[in-house]
Amino acid sequence: MDANSSSPPSAPLAWHKSACNLCYINCGVELGVSGSGAHQRIVKVRGDGDNPRSQGYLCNKAQAIPSYVHHRDRLTTPLRRRPDGSHEPTSWDTAVREIAERLGPIVAHHGGKTIAAVGGGGQGNHAGGSYAFGFLRALGSRTIFNALSQEKTGDFWLNGHLFGSQMCHTGEDIHHCDLLLVLGANPKLAHGFTNARDQLNGLRKDPGRKLIVVDPRRTETAENADLHIALRPGTDAFLLGALLAELMRRNDFDEAFLTAHAVGVDEVKAVLAAVPVAEWLAAADVGADAFAQLVQMVIDAKAMVVRVELGIQQGLNSTLNSYLEKLLYLMTGHFSRPGTHGLHSWLAPLWGNSPGARHFATQAEVISGLLSPNVLPDAILSDHPDRLRVLWVDSANPVNTAADTARVVQAMAALDLMVVVDVAYTETAALADYVLPASSTFEKCEFTLFNFELPTNYFHVRAPVLPPLPGTLPEPEIYGRLARAMGLMPDDALLDSLRAAAADP
Ligand code: SF4
Incomplete structure (x- = not known):
């Protein structure tokens, strides 16, 4: 102890492994706990290098965990x-x-x-x-209202039609792709896939891998893109439709894959053949040079991932956007092989399958x-x-x-x-x-449920880090x-x- 200091040396922190739940990536964390008994507090957060999912990765949001757990608005009595x-x-x-x-x-x-x-x-x-x-x-209740159904049900509905069940959710093997096409997302800030910033840095440093960002705004992710297409807001469906039509004209569809695995291909091709590409590009305010680069980069890709988020899933034509982005990787055969898209496994599905069902009182x-x-x-x-x-x-x-x-x-x-x-x-x-x-997520046995990764995903069962806050259960x-x-x-x-x-x- 410093002879000039009047403070006693602080006790070493007790470190506990857990997971960050502040977004659906659920990075592994180590939480440093001070105090003992009812006075224990989480005071430090660091990445867990042993976690096979995130391997020590952490973003700055995780530093909010202590505030979340020990917030003054916590309830302590019914x-x-x-x-x-x-x-x-x-x-x-x-x-x-x-x-x-x-x-x-x-x-x-x-x-x-x-x-x-x-x-x-x-x-x-x-x-x-x-x-x-x-x-x-x-x-006897089966009725569930959930914010997921405001954000994502267009996507789930399409999965039901395209893959046979609304529970067939697709994952993205971003870590092994050579082209990442991002629409309506800003993974550098908002993540959306594991170790997002590391992955984006890896793409930037590897001359054999490319990043395209389609976004009206020059986002933080777009800053490092090989190509940024700043389309007119709300016109993603026009750009995606034009892109699909042009890829078909350039014979970039994977006919062997489509013959083996798809039905209804001729109907889709007939619709795409009628797309007025120049008009739709004008509607999206995308120039011919940028479009030509986009088309060529997709044609050159050996393993493409199309990464989308709420920017197109909650924008204009949201369900059509979702259909077209799925068509883009399906028609070009970027599906079910390394570095592309696929149907991931999961231990506990987050949602169900209810084709055609309607709520009895509202018909919604x-x-x-x-x-x-x-x-x-x-x-x-x-x-x-x-x-x-x-x-x-x-x-x-x-x-x-x-x-x-x-x-x-x-x-x-x-x-x-x-x-x-x-x-x-x-x-x-x-x-x-x-x-x-x-009790908060760190005061009880918990798991991480957003296990969307491909090809490997993780279901993380977690022990309590703290005893339940007195008064909570x-x-x-x-x-x-x-x-x-x-x-x-x-x-x-x-x-x-x-x-x-x-x-x-
Ligand atoms: S990316 Fe950030 S917010 Fe999301 S789980 Fe990891 S540390 Fe938490």
Whole structure:
């Protein structure tokens, strides 16, 4: 100890392996924890070099993990709504008992169909949703509103038509491609694939590999691209259509692949043959020279990945954009071989397959088993006998994130019951009848669910780093207590043999 210092030497940090959940890449992290017992805090974050997925890679967002876990908005007690709309603290026993007492008659008189889940896990909290869905399913509810269905269901719907199931999700072998074509994405800042900045640097340094960025803005990723096409905003479908038409004219379609694996090719070719390429390029404001470079680089590619994101999936013609970007790699045969696209495996699918299904009260299409939160107000305010009466919000905040938040708030006032399970007091929690505080993702057993990689993907099971924040419970305990209070659980003694086996070293 420094003789001039009055501070005692600080104890070394205890380092725990886990994963960053602040985007769907889920890089492996090591979390440095100070203190002991109830005073433990995550104070440092570093990349985990042993993690086979990310191999030590980390972006600056991971440094926000301590703030996320120890945020002043963390809930530490169940809350119950007073008649004036404000909340008062209550005990877990009271909250669970009262929720069960209110849910029971609703299920008995109106059926489980009148209950819906909103959210269910999320970037910050992956496993929680599965317990919520299991609990609601036991009550007879199958309705799930999830933000994924606002962002990605055009993509999922197309996968259903192109590959046979909405659960057939494609992955990208970016690490081995020789051409990366990026549309509507900015991986240098927003990632979207593992070790994104390292991969982009690798592309830049290797003269045999190329990067094309199609984006109206000169993004940080475009700064290092071999070709940046700054098209007119919202015209991606025109550019992609023109590109496909020109590639067909230049005989760049992989006829052997198409003959072996595709149907309906002639119909697609007939449509492409009628594309007025010059007109569509003018609509996209793309010059002939830039287009010629784009076409030649695609023709020269031996292994191309087309990397897209919300920029085209939530822009104008979003579903058509998704269809055309998939056609681009399928018609040219950049599929199911190293450095291209493919159908990845996954241990626990994030969504389902529901071709043609419609929600009974609103007739909104249910895609991948999910409904858009934008449909939520109609599902509550409908005069259908099975209109929604109960909303179970788990790790979601539709009052802040839906497109028409004023209407969401109006609809919530017509509910018989709303329960929010979350780590923080959100805008939606402020309107709930009961708010149940969940332990954070680092305070319980968790996994990383966004296992989209190709050709190898990873399902990372994680041990708790900290004990649950006092007053909170992990979701298995929350939903176990609720299920028991609702009479959904078998006799507790049935589990005695399992408990004995678990306790036996
Ligand atoms: S890339 Fe995503 S998962 Fe990795 S450190 Fe950044 S925010 Fe976290």
